[in-house]
Amino acid sequence: MADAHHREFKNRLYAQFARIGKALSSPHRLELLELLAQGERTVDSLATEMGLSLANTSQHLQALRQAALVESRKQGLYVYYRLVEPAVFDVCRAVRTLAEHRLAELDRLVREHFGERASIEPVRMEQLLERARAAEVVILDTRPVSEYAAGHIAGAISVPVDDLQQRLRQLPRNKEYVAYCRGPYCVYADRAVEILRGKGRRARRLLEGFPEWKAAGLPVETGAEV
């Protein structure tokens, strides 16, 4: 048990597990993973969205690749990165869940920032599924068009939050709306709900985002339909 050979094996074993942990130990890398959970993206677009330098972003992505969490393909000038498998998002979510359960500071942080949000009363995934089946609601995907194209909730229409103002007249007044976005901490859906309500529509947000919906095995669509 205390023999050196076995200890050596154990150290190597846990060193391998720690490769995954190390990949998850940087805020920026976690954010990258969450963006990639929406669909594949180029280094450049990730860097721009996160406000990081290109070289820095590239290096973080390579750290993720060495931990076997992401892979890439090159197409023309661009390199597209994506998660290697859905299980990667599961791990991210497990980390997030634990943080939500146990970290008091996170709780405080979220309360401060989303103080108002409590009043909105989000829809849960199961509720939305039911109501969508009964065609009771219109589902709005408030993410950028590219993410909608990479995959979206079945039946949702793409209305990026920045375009919502202009497209309001296309959205009938007598319907009820549910907006969703990237995840529980993404504000796109919140803003959309705010705008819609300001214009007299009934609207709520989905608590979760598209990756959670997909991970739950609920119906999704991919492709070019608008």
Add this chain to the structure above:
Amino acid sequence: MADAHHREFKNRLYAQFARIGKALSSPHRLELLELLAQGERTVDSLATEMGLSLANTSQHLQALRQAALVESRKQGLYVYYRLVEPAVFDVCRAVRTLAEHRLAELDRLVREHFGERASIEPVRMEQLLERARAAEVVILDTRPVSEYAAGHIAGAISVPVDDLQQRLRQLPRNKEYVAYCRGPYCVYADRAVEILRGKGRRARRLLEGFPEWKAAGLPVETGAEV
């Protein structure tokens, strides 16, 4: 969207998630978590088992505590650490699973070390549950007595692997045995199977360990019965 206030929030948010990731980024801390998944333990016993200095062990445990993964209680001279909730083990397992899926080096490492093990053909949890219900097998807990006492598979008897030789005569020859231990990479059960087979018993190991069994919600017992 690109406003500084929102970026600030995002940075703090992911910094919180990264606290969990950081805790999982050290091989020694992962090993500590797996030992604690067997039940609460003192700093001293953890340090001895892992071959670390006491101070170092204590510091790692405090890192885990700051990430809200473990908590401690003091009883007399000793400080007992334990996982704060079962979800902590879930995260560890998610990390392990991902590593098993995707890290080629881990695969190689395990093959090298357990080359022989392939021949043993482990029992899966569901199979064991069925056969235990039908009283077809004797289940042996090969871990140290303290871990057995902290919780074990319902109906299992405690036979620490180091005591197995002496207790062989208590184990009838005509029964079939299934040994289990701490987890898939723990060798106690393997050794037990080897010894049992060497003495003419039919024996196999459970692929998973006690924490996995418990996490799956299968029947467990706690307490002082031997």
Add this chain to the structure above:
DNA sequence: GTAGTATTCAATAGACTACTTGACTACTGT
């Protein structure tokens, strides 16, 4: 109180990590 043990604290040296900068490669369009 004194001695002894378990644990934590504080300080430190060495290893590792993150981000920056500037050079370099790979590809596209002309």
Add this chain to the structure above:
DNA sequence: ACAGTAGTCAAGTAGTCTATTGAATACTAC
């Protein structure tokens, strides 16, 4: 071939993490 863009590589610096050491604290037994 040439210019321009996306991405990677290499090297440097500031900061962080790990393990060690020795001192300090908290408790028990006498």
